[in-house]
Amino acid sequence: MSNRTETKLIKLTDSPGVSPWALAAKNIRTELRDAFPGIKFSVTSDSYSMGCSVDVRWTAGPTEKEVDAVIGDYCNSEFDGMQDLSTYVDKAKHVYGHAKHIGTHRDTKELQDQIEAALKPLIREDEHYMMFRNENIQYRIAHRTSLKAGQRFKGIKRKEGPAVRAAACFSEFYEVELESDKPELPAMQPGQVRRRVPSASNTQ
Numbered sequence: 001m002s003n004r005t006e007t008k009l010i011k012l013t014d015s016p017g018v019s020p021w022a023l024a025a026k027n028i029r030t031e032l033r034d035a036f037p038g039i040k041f042s043v044t045s046d047s048y049s050m051g052c053s054v055d056v057r058w059t060a061g062p063t064e065k066e067v068d069a070v071i072g073d074y075c076n077s078e079f080d081g082m083q084d085l086s087t088y089v090d091k092a093k094h095v096y097g098h099a100k101h102i103g104t105h106r107d108t109k110e111l112q113d114q115i116e117a118a119l120k121p122l123i124r125e126d127e128h129y130m131m132f133r134n135e136n137i138q139y140r141i142a143h144r145t146s147l148k149a150g151q152r153f154k155g156i157k158r159k160e161g162p163a164v165r166a167a168a169c170f171s172e173f174y175e176v177e178l179e180s181d182k183p184e185l186p187a188m189q190p191g192q193v194r195r196r197v198p199s200a201s202n203t204q
Contacts, residue, residue, distance in 0.1 A: 021045040021052040024097030038149020053101040075102040108142040118156040140171035150181040
C-alpha cells in the first residue's frame, strides 16, 4: 500500500460508533479505487451470528488474485484444517477495520463468451463439448486475464515455447489479446520531452 493511499484511510480510533466491518468496507473502496482506477466495484458489509463479512463484486477488470493482494489483510481469520475451525489473526491493517470473511466475486461471463466464440474455429468441432463444457477452457482463460479500464477483448492467440508444450491443461496453450479505447503512447527515451499538441482553438 502506497503512503498516498494510507493517508486516505480512516482508523477505527477515529471512527467511534462505526463497526470494524463497515469501516473495512469503506477503506477497501478507497484502496480499490486507487489500485484499479476506472474499474467499478460493489463493496458491502454485513454481520451475523458468530461473524461478519465484506463482499466485493466487479465485472471483468483485475483478477481475483490481484484484488486479494490489495484487500486480503482486512480479513481477521484463517481456517485451520488440522482443527477444522477458524482462528483469529491480528494484522497491522486491522487498525483500518476488519472482518471475519472477505469475499471477492468477479463476473467474467461476457469475457468467457467472447473467448469461446474466438476459440471454436481453432478447435476441432468434435472436441467442442470436451473443451468448453468438461474442461471449461473459456473460464480458465478468463480467470487469469486481467483488464485495465478501457481495455476490451480483441481476440485469442496460441502461445508458443517449451513451457507451453509441456502444459498439462489446454487453456495454457492460449491467451487473450486486448485492445484499448485509448492508444498507448510510445515509450519516451531518456531526456526526451513529450510535446503537447495545440488544440484547434489555440491555433486560430
